[in-house]
Amino acid sequence: MIDVRHLERVATQDLRYGLYIAELDRPWDEVPVMFQGFVLKSARDLKTLQKHCEYVFVERERSQPDAYDAAVAAAAPTKGNVAKAAAGKGGRYPKKSQLAARVKAAVEQRVQSLDFLNRSLADVRLGRAVSSREARQVVEALADQVTNNADAMLWLTSLKKKDAYSSLHSVNVAVLTLAFGMHLGIRGQSLETLGLGALLHDVGKVRLPSKLLNKPEPLSPEEWTRAKGHAEVGVEVLQKSGGFSKEVLDIVGMHHERLDGSGYPNGLRGSDFPYAARIVALANAYDSLTTNRPYRSARPADEALQELYNQRESSYGSELVQEFIQCIGIFPVGSLVKLDNGALGIVVGTSPDNRLRPTVLLVQTPEGEPYQKRVLLNLASEPEPDAEHSARHIRDVVNPAEHDIDIGAIVAFEFGIDW
DSSP, X not given: OOOGGGSEEEEGGGOOTTOEEEEESSOGGGSOOSOSSEEOOOHHHHHHHHHHOSEEEEOGGGSOHXXXXXXXXXXXXXXXXXXXXXXXXXXXXXXXXXXXXXXXXXXXXXXXXXXXXXXXXHHXXXXXXXXXXXXXXXXXXXXXXXXXXXXHHHHHTTOOOGGXXXXXXXXXXXXXXXXXXXXXXXXXXXXXXXXXXXXXXXXXXXXXXXXXXXXXXXXXXXXHHHHHTHHHHHHHHHHHHOOOOHHHHHHHHHTTOOTBSOSSSSXXXXXXXXXXXXXXXXXXXXXXXXSOBTTBOOOOHHHHHHHHXXXXXXXXXXXXXXXXXXXXXXXXXXXXXXXXXXXXXXXEEOOTTOTTSOEEEEEEOTTSOBOSSOOEEETTSOOOTTOTTXXXXXXXXXXXXXXXXXXXXXXXHHHTOOO
């Protein structure tokens, strides 16, 4: 194994032909290149590295001098000792007080959004209209929080309540959609349209009996037909309410369509399934898969992303799914991970330039015991050279249920929130 401390770390977007690629940010067998150590010469290898890696380590002695100097100059703002770069963000063990403040702000916004949604659903049950003006205000506030406090907002989407699935799910889908839309470069009115459609995508379910929504057994053909009708009912509700654009109505009516025509209610195919509706459909599917339902258990985040990836061609479009995975990250905020020293932690924050080494809240020791005092660990900050058995990397994403870990209860306790 080459000692990476004697190599230069370079983001793959800054790579130049002529550089000697000595190490990757992941095992060599996970990247389809021919050699474990090579001079970068082809566009194919460059594209492969940029697709699979966020950064690599290059060796100066084997690189062309001009290529090496150019790459180092491009990386100058972020190059050097990772521990020094991370020190300004709290070092190896950031203070929880800063995260607590962000979580509190995210919780407050989520409570306000849930309040609006619950009131709106109650109004719909009584035959009243949904306020488009108030809905826009909620989406605007959510977008502001996602812009400035994305990690905390996304973290809260992992907290679920069985007795409030519909409203929590809708707020989660709105947050995921807004984050994904921003990742795609969508702004302004188009982003508001996405947020409105996502927040209200399931409004039609208010007309379905709870015993149908919560039935643990497979639905009968008649029940399934009625359940599928919630998309069209939602469109009718918003049409009667007034103030919602055709694009918002399309999202509400089409969030269960699929590219291959297997979706409902109209079995749309290809370009007839609008881009905006596909974005919300992806966010909706991800949150549904990672939530306990009466008829199945929640899937871990990595398994949910894998399932969406498997359906990329038939359901949402390959490019869009891959962008969603990049947005959510290999180790999504809120997921439980096992570190290379055997400890378990909850991912609480990621950096765009170092997604493979996020900040985690340590919850279980390498020996399998709960931490008496839970601390934050910034994996992007290197441990002291003489530190033995210190975690550096994530080994795997694990299922909280298999380790008897209640992420929601831990977050509520650590940050004093009512979830």
